Amino acid sequence: MFAPVSAGTLGNILVSGGTGSAPTWANPANLTVGTANKVSNSLSNGAGIVTFSYDGSSAKKIALAPATATTIGGVIVDAAGDKATISVDSNGKISLTATNVRNALGYDPVGVNNWRPVYVDGEVFQGSATNTGNLSIKHGLGIIITKDSQTHDITFSTNTNYVTNDKNYKVEADPSTGGLYVNVPWSxxxxxxxxxxxxxxxxxxxxxxxxxxxxxxxxxxxxxxxxxxxxxxxxxxxxxxxxxxxxxxxxxxGSNALNLLEGSHITLSNSNGTVTISSAWRDI
Incomplete structure (x- = not known):
């Protein structure tokens, strides 16, 4: 191993002299440096990226491919001009404002009366938005009300929970027709x-x-x-x-009733259906 023979000049670098000789100090500006070979294309586009080729010879800008209904890609967030329906800030964050909602609907929903009247048994229960009465559905005798927690469907059904007692028989519901019947155990x-x-x-x-x-x-x-x-x-x-x-x-x-009447000097008497006819004498 050879050591440099002098301290050299500021900014110079040591250059090897080859086998059997000591390195010497040289000015980098006077040195010839070879260029690197170009690299082969080892980069390719992925989903949502425009197809490109890169060999290291120059800078490349990677562009997003436009998104479609079936492929991912770049999109322009709301190109509606001054009627934007989506808001994007300088950091790329997307938000939805009240103005966006009004732009999307085409009108301001505040103050619009979308009330629909509620009818109970054909009669209007609530006819306007100012009527704030609550509709309370309760079961009456023989009725069961159930509510599906997922669909919120309300079902009215007959209460068949009665237990037969002596000659009082419970009502049952036919599962195929929904009709009600009483099963009397005749013998x-x-x-x-x-x-x-x-x-x-x-x-x-x-x-x-x-x-x-x-x-x-x-x-x-x-x-x-x-x-x-x-x-x-x-x-x-x-x-x-x-x-x-x-x-x-x-x-x-004929069919007329026989009715006996008393005449002059004649008397009639009846005893248990026996009629007695008597004459009255008079002096001459």
Whole structure:
């Protein structure tokens, strides 16, 4: 290793003399320096960047490609001129102001009456924005109200929580039609034939001596008041017409009532349907 032989001049640099010789001081302005080779293109554009090529020979500006509905890229924030709908400050921060809202709507929403009346059972509950009454929905008897916490839908349904008690049966809702019905657990009950000592059902009319019971009369009765009743055949004349026509001096009175009146020297008396006609004597 060789050391410099002198202190050198201010600003000079040591230059190697090659193998076997000591370095010497030299003025950098008098030295010839070779140039570096150009680098190969090792940079390429990514998403949202305009395609470019770079080999190190000169400065390059990278530009953003315009954004589309399907690709990312650069956008101009609100090019609406003096009616901007988005605000951007000097630091690139985006904000939305009241002026932006008015520009986007095309009018000032403050003071605009967008009220729509509320109707309950066909009647106006609130007809103007100045009517600030609250609409309170409450359930009545037999009604359940539920509200979906996600959709805020309000559902009215029948309260079917009643528990059957004796002959009071709960109401149920058909899941397919939504209709209401009552499921009464009917069961068959057999009753005996009525008798003199117990209640029951009368026996059905049955054929006896004839194919059809039509020309004769039958009576349902008990032979002694205690045995089960049976059908007894009555004679055909049991209900025959016993009406006898009433005539006065050969003329029928028809359907008129017979009314006997007292005449001169005649008296009438009635005792349990027996009429007595008496004459009154007088001296001659």
């Amino acid at each position: 068959n009950t057999t009753y005996g034939v009525v008798s003199g000592t117990s209640d029951g059902l009368a026996p059905r009319v049955v054929n006896t001596n004839t194919t059809l019971i039509n020309n004769a009369f039958y009576l349902l009765a008990s032979s002694n008041g205690t045995n089960a009743p049976s059908w007894y055949k009555l004679p055909a004349t049991a209900f025959a017409n016993t009406w006898r026509d009433i005539k006065i001096k050969g003329t029928s009175i």
